[in-house]
Amino acid sequence: MSTVDEQHSEAVEESSESLMVPVGDILEAIWEHRRLILKATVVGLILGAAVAYLVLRNEYTATAQLMPPDQQSVTSVSTLNGLESPNVLPNIGGGLMSQRTPGSTIIGILSSDTLLDTIIDRMNLREEYHTKFYTDARKVLSKNTVMEEDKKSGIVSIEVTDRDPKRARDIAQAYIDELNTLLNTLNTSSAHRERVFLEDRLKTLKVELDKTSEDLSHFSSRTGTVNPQGQGEALIEAVARLQGELVTAESELSALKATYSADNVRVRSAQARVDELSGALRKMGGTSEASGTESTVQTGEPYPSLRQLPLLGATYADLARKMATEGAIYDTLTKQYEVAKVDEAKELPVARVLDAPKVPERKSSPHRLMITLGAAMLAGFFAILYVAVRKFWKLLPSETPLKMLLIRFHQPKATALTSSKQV
Numbered sequence: 001m002s003t004v005d006e007q008h009s010e011a012v013e014e015s016s017e018s019l020m021v022p023v024g025d026i027l028e029a030i031w032e033h034r035r036l037i038l039k040a041t042v043v044g045l046i047l048g049a050a051v052a053y054l055v056l057r058n059e060y061t062a063t064a065q066l067m068p069p070d071q072q073s074v075t076s077v078s079t080l081n082g083l084e085s086p087n088v089l090p091n092i093g094g095g096l097m098s099q100r101t102p103g104s105t106i107i108g109i110l111s112s113d114t115l116l117d118t119i120i121d122r123m124n125l126r127e128e129y130h131t132k133f134y135t136d137a138r139k140v141l142s143k144n145t146v147m148e149e150d151k152k153s154g155i156v157s158i159e160v161t162d163r164d165p166k167r168a169r170d171i172a173q174a175y176i177d178e179l180n181t182l183l184n185t186l187n188t189s190s191a192h193r194e195r196v197f198l199e200d201r202l203k204t205l206k207v208e209l210d211k212t213s214e215d216l217s218h219f220s221s222r223t224g225t226v227n228p229q230g231q232g233e234a235l236i237e238a239v240a241r242l243q244g245e246l247v248t249a250e251s252e253l254s255a256l257k258a259t260y261s262a263d264n265v266r267v268r269s270a271q272a273r274v275d276e277l278s279g280a281l282r283k284m285g286g287t288s289e290a291s292g293t294e295s296t297v298q299t300g301e302p303y304p305s306l307r308q309l310p311l312l313g314a315t316y317a318d319l320a321r322k323m324a325t326e327g328a329i330y331d332t333l334t335k336q337y338e339v340a341k342v343d344e345a346k347e348l349p350v351a352r353v354l355d356a357p358k359v360p361e362r363k364s365s366p367h368r369l370m371i372t373l374g375a376a377m378l379a380g381f382f383a384i385l386y387v388a389v390r391k392f393w394k395l396l397p398s399e400t401p402l403k404m405l406l407i408r409f410h411q412p413k414a415t416a417l418t419s420s421k422q423v
Contacts, residue, residue, distance in 0.1 A: 022395050029391035030384055037383040044379020045372060052368035052375075060165035061364035062172040065355040066156045066179075068102035103149035103156045106351060110147055110158070110175055113138065115182055119174045123167070141171075155354065165360045172357035179351055191343035198337040205333065209326045216319040246277040 030037065109115060116138045120126060126133075129140045146159040158175050162168035253270040260267050 022392070025395055026388045026391050030387050033383075033387045037380055037387065040383035041376050041380035045376035047379075048372040048375025049368075052366060052371040056366045056368070056371070057163055058363040059161050059163055059365045060168050060360040060362075061159050061161045062165070062168040062357040062360055063160075063355065064158045064172045064176060064353065064357040066106065066158070066176065067352040067354050068106045068154060068156055101149070101154060103154045106156050106179070107147045107149060109182060110179060111142070112182075115175075115178050116141055118178045118182075119171065122174055122178070123171055125171075128167070145171075145175075156351075158357075160357070161364060169357045169359045176351070176353060176357075183351070191340055191346075195337065195340040195344050198333055198340055202330065202333050202337060205326060205330050209323065209330055212319060212323045212326055216323055219315065219319060246274065249274045249277055 113134075117134055120134060120137045120141065125141060126137045129137050131137045131140065144161045146161075147156065149156050158172055160168050160172040160175070162171065249270065253267070253274050256264070256267045256270050262268075
């Protein structure tokens with residue numbers, strides 16, 4: 001071995017020997033300064049108690065547990081993919097490589113800005129958290145909320161911490177309510193699309209059906225046409241009866257004229273009877289020039305004449321047939337709409353509540369005793385560390401490179417301070 005190597009090894013050994021920690025001396029120094037350490041511990045105990053009992057406020061945690069829908073129901077909602085948590089790996093090929101579960105999807109939706117903003121508006125959290133922007137309110141709300149999924153059972157737990165126990169419960173309940181609302185809104189299954197289509201079609205058809213019914217009622221009220229077929233049969237029977245009565249009355253009138261003069265009372269009475277029957281027959285038969293759409297109200301008759309009835313019956317039949325068709329379609333679509341609502345309800349990925357959030361009876365934090373003892377222990381530890389470092393520094397030889405470096409580092413400052421005082 002060369003002389004240089006020997007000198008270097010000797011220097012290393014000397015420096016290592018000089019840097020050996022004198023454990024006995026340090027323990028002796030700690031025992032000598034036990035009063036200082038005790039005072040520091042007591043001060044830390046007092047300060048910790050003051051902070052824990054006077055500064056820190058009670059916080060309460062409300063807990064809710066959800067049973068998420070099955071995988072098939074969740075994956076049927078294709079829109080949910082954009083709301084899933086970025087920590088959840090995509091489903092590539094399924095099987096063991098897939099880490100996406102219904103619970104993780106539900107947690108991703110619960111953590112989405114859309115749902116958080118809805119809760120913030122619902123609970124007026126920007127004012128409660130003393131924040132101006134939604135971003136800051138979301139950060140506080142996310143910090144106060146813990147969501148976890150049990151890998152074995154798939155149950156999702158939601159824990160909301162707040163200084164107000166009632167508000168903690170309300171926020172946890174708002175998570176559940178808004179989750180179901182958002183899932184229902186984002187549902188794009190075939191049953192949902194069918195239900196939406198039928199709902200819109202029923203609204204349009206209801207307006208058309210009401211309009212047709214109104215037109216038919218106005219037409220019947222204006223023309224007196226209620227049942228053209230029944231009215232026609234009744235009019236034909238009435239006309240036949242009047243014609244029979246008219247023939248009988250004319251025969252009686254002819255017989256009376258052969259016996260009595262025209263001024264005879266019986267002749268005049270028979271003539272009046274014949275005129276009355278002829279007028280009634282003309283009214284029921286109508287004139288050939290009468291319009292089929294002429295209002296019976298304008299002519300002073302409660303019902304249309306026999307000549308008007310076929311023309312009015314055609315319009316009445318069209319309106320009645322249109323109303324019957326629309327009514328049948330409306331009834332059919334109503335049944336399909338009810339079936340579609342049932343099918344949609346079966347497919348909706350609604351999370352089931354296992355444990356509803358309740359108002360917490362006990363505080364969850366702060367743990368004042370632990371904070372007080374921790375502050376006391378921390379203060380005592382730093383006091384011991386101060387005494388040990390100070391003693392070690394005093395026992396450290398002046399030739400130690402570390403001590404020489406620190407002395408050189410502080411020497412210019414001391415010289416500058418001395419010169420400034422002399423000036």
